[in-house]
């Protein structure tokens with residue numbers, strides 16, 4: 001794994017033979033037979049801020065019960081976790097659903 005490196009260009013004659021990497025102020029060629037492009041994504045969180053939901057960077061601020069700063073709105077999954085994995089999404093999803101159920105049952109939930 002090469003960290004802090006950026007692909008400058010793909011090199012090869014008629015086929016992929018390597019990539020030129022920008023790294024540590026210079027460029028160097030690393031040989032490879034294939035290139036898999038991971039373009040990434042840009043989070044769209046402006047609408048959450050517009051609703052007055054408190055954020056921590058691009059994450060929604062939520063407690064263990066997944067309650068946000070806006071009463072009655074709960075958040076789960078990649079929105080609330082730096083660990084973006086399915087088990088984390090399941091756990092927070094269950095907590096958010098449970099909290100929403102408790103809120104709806106209030107004042108009958110004891």
Ligand SMILES: Cc1cc2nc3c(=O)[nH]c(=O)nc-3n(C[C@H](O)[C@H](O)[C@H](O)COP(=O)(O)OP(=O)(O)OC[C@H]3O[C@@H](n4cnc5c(N)ncnc54)[C@H](O)[C@@H]3O)c2cc1C
Pocket residue numbers: 076077078079083084085086087089
């Ligand atoms: C390529 C890739 C591979 C991954 N591999 C793994 C893996 O092997 N193991 C693992 O644990 N995790 C993996 N993950 C991470 C995992 O997929 C996420 O952490 C998890 O899916 C997050 O769940 P979520 O419910 O927060 O979001 P999502 O699963 O993204 O669900 C959000 C849903 O909301 C919908 N949606 C979005 N906007 C709106 C809207 N305006 N109105 C209505 N619906 C909307 C979307 O269509 C989507 O169905 C991978 C992620 C990627 C991208």
